[in-house]
Amino acid sequence: LTKLKDGLLPSIVSSEECKDAVSSDNNGCESSLSITVVGASGDLAKKKIFPALFALYYEDCLPKHFTIYGYARSKMTDAELRIMVSKTLTCRIDKRENCGEKMDQFLKRCFYYSGHYDSQDNFAELDKKMKEHEGGRISNRLFYLSVPPNIFVDAVRCASLTASSGNGWTRVIVEKPFGRDSESSAALTKDLKQFLSEDQIFRIDHYLGKELVENLSVLRFSNLIFEPLWSRQYIRNVQLIFSEDFGTEGRGGYFDNYGIIRDIMQNHLLQILALFAMETPVSLDAEDIRNEKVKVVRSMRPIQLDDVVIGQYKSHKKGGVTYPAYTDDMTVPKDSLTPTFAAAALFIDNARWDGVPFLMKAGKALHNKSAEIRVQFRHVPGNLYNRNFGTDLDRATNELVIRVQPDEAVYLKINNKVPGLGMRLDRSNLNLHYAARYSKEIPDAYERLLLDAIEGERRLFIRSDELDAAWAIFTPVLKELEEKQIIPEYYPYGSRGPVGAHYLAARYNVRWG
Numbered sequence: 001l002t003k004l005k006d007g008l009l010p011s012i013v014s015s016e017e018c019k020d021a022v023s024s025d026n027n028g029c030e031s032s033l034s035i036t037v038v039g040a041s042g043d044l045a046k047k048k049i050f051p052a053l054f055a056l057y058y059e060d061c062l063p064k065h066f067t068i069y070g071y072a073r074s075k076m077t078d079a080e081l082r083i084m085v086s087k088t089l090t091c092r093i094d095k096r097e098n099c100g101e102k103m104d105q106f107l108k109r110c111f112y113y114s115g116h117y118d119s120q121d122n123f124a125e126l127d128k129k130m131k132e133h134e135g136g137r138i139s140n141r142l143f144y145l146s147v148p149p150n151i152f153v154d155a156v157r158c159a160s161l162t163a164s165s166g167n168g169w170t171r172v173i174v175e176k177p178f179g180r181d182s183e184s185s186a187a188l189t190k191d192l193k194q195f196l197s198e199d200q201i202f203r204i205d206h207y208l209g210k211e212l213v214e215n216l217s218v219l220r221f222s223n224l225i226f227e228p229l230w231s232r233q234y235i236r237n238v239q240l241i242f243s244e245d246f247g248t249e250g251r252g253g254y255f256d257n258y259g260i261i262r263d264i265m266q267n268h269l270l271q272i273l274a275l276f277a278m279e280t281p282v283s284l285d286a287e288d289i290r291n292e293k294v295k296v297v298r299s300m301r302p303i304q305l306d307d308v309v310i311g312q313y314k315s316h317k318k319g320g321v322t323y324p325a326y327t328d329d330m331t332v333p334k335d336s337l338t339p340t341f342a343a344a345a346l347f348i349d350n351a352r353w354d355g356v357p358f359l360m361k362a363g364k365a366l367h368n369k370s371a372e373i374r375v376q377f378r379h380v381p382g383n384l385y386n387r388n389f390g391t392d393l394d395r396a397t398n399e400l401v402i403r404v405q406p407d408e409a410v411y412l413k414i415n416n417k418v419p420g421l422g423m424r425l426d427r428s429n430l431n432l433h434y435a436a437r438y439s440k441e442i443p444d445a446y447e448r449l450l451l452d453a454i455e456g457e458r459r460l461f462i463r464s465d466e467l468d469a470a471w472a473i474f475t476p477v478l479k480e481l482e483e484k485q486i487i488p489e490y491y492p493y494g495s496r497g498p499v500g501a502h503y504l505a506a507r508y509n510v511r512w513g
């Protein structure tokens with residue numbers, strides 16, 4: 001429990017720790033928890049939210065008296081919701097002991113209510129249903145807004161006016177996108193705050209729930225060897241790389257209005273960058289960490305158009321299979337210029353990072369699926385052994401790689417001597433490979449984030465001033481790209497992306513890892 005409260009969640013939250021963590025709510029009084037998944041008929045609810053809730057239930061991380069409600073317009077009975085949900089409970093624990101039994105118990109706690117998102121009457125009926133299950137206990141209520149963003153405010157208005165808790169807490173998890181630029185994001189925040197206080201709003205960025213992103217601060221602040229090197233003095237550049245080996249399949253309608261810069265860079269990659277580059281927080285308290293993140297993001301320069309390369313995937317034939325172009329998606333306009341790939345150079349104007357390029361690269365329909373942080377260190381001054389690398393001096397520098405996914409790992413590329421009588425140098429990895437080091441599976445990011453929201457732990461959620469600072473960096477360049485109708489560089493589906501990304505990196509003497 002102490003570890004949880006200190007913000008040092010262990011890599012796997014064990015059942016015992018969860019039991020402790022959830023039993024002492026509300027000064028020891030028995031409380032109930034009602035979780036409403038708004039938009040329960042949708043993709044995210046099925047794919048991520050219900051499986052994560054089940055995983056938490058399996059691990060005894062949910063309180064004794066909990067009930068889950070699916071809420072959406074689609075007509076469905078409780079039984080139909082349970083059938084729908086049961087199909088996707090193929091989460092990491094489905095091979096475990098008593099899994100079937102646990103699933104049945106879990107599903108019995110799931111109910112469905114069909115209603116409109118803008119109907120206070122419908123939410124009032126949901127409130128009635130909740131009260132029946134809460135049985136007069138202190139009621140804590142969590143709403144997960146898993147709906148398109150144009151519905152957020154209606155749903156929050158109705159939920160807060162007619163279905164918020166009378167005697168416990170009410171919290172709302174909001175999914176991205178949080179607007180599409182500074183203005184729309186500020187308007188969304190203002191609208192939400194008409195009905196909720198900032199500490200009731202849990203803006204989710206699921207990358208913050210990923211194990212290796214969590215580990216970033218542990219690595220930095222609990223090992224002596226990294227922090228002294230964590231500055232312009234020793235680091236040449238930092239790369240934040242996201243790639244997916246599939247296109248926008250099924251989500252083209254959403255994606256075309258946002259593009260890869262808003263979908264991945266402005267949130268997931270920037271959040272990682274902030275954790276990577278922030279100063280040491282005063283404590284592990286959520287506000288202390290978020291204060292440091294805001295400070296570093298506010299020290300960043302808005303991105304210049306010259307420092308961005310955009311691309312869009314085109315159709316490609318390989319091994320007899322034709323992979324579609326982005327614009328082949330029926331929900332995407334044929335003449336869409338929306339980038340499915342982008343590379344950008346970002347800079348932090350503070351004493352620690354002055355002049356160090358932070359290069360981001362994100363793309364869909366590329367050759368692989370991965371997310372990585374690569375830290376390239378400077379050359380060893382007067383390195384006696386440089387000549388052993390000939391002219392390829394890049395090979396002689398250290399590189400720290402944090403592989404967020406897949407196959408989580410942290411490895412450091414070092415130079416060492418090839419064993420033998422001669423003097424030949426080699427590159428090797430000091431490797432923390434999670435699969436080899438830890439036998440337990442890594443929980444899905446949504447499990448951690450849902451548990452944190454239930455616990456009221458805000459450390460991994462985005463505060464509104466963080467969001468403003470994040471949009472301030474990206475909004476000008478996004479506007480310029482759109483106003484100037486910049487044509488993306490087309491790259492074949494399944495390739496390594498536009499060559500322009502290499503020219504951009506080369507301008508800063510960087511080679512992508």
Ligand code: NDP
Binds near residue numbers: 039044072145146176
């Ligand atoms: P969906 O498009 O599947 O929408 C969820 C539900 O909302 C639908 O089942 C539908 O329920 C209702 N809905 C959809 N469109 C409308 C509309 N125009 N008007 C009223 N209701 C509508 O969304 P996802 O489940 O994919 O995503 C939910 C949220 O999470 C979105 O904000 C999305 O951006 C975000 N997100 C999604 C990810 C994913 O992988 N899917 C990843 C990260 C974020 P019904 O018709 O039954 O009311």
Ligand code: BG6
Binds near residue numbers: 206244371
């Ligand atoms: C979402 C994006 O936020 O993250 C998707 O909207 C993307 O486009 C997804 O596919 C990637 O998440 P993960 O956890 O699969 O890397």
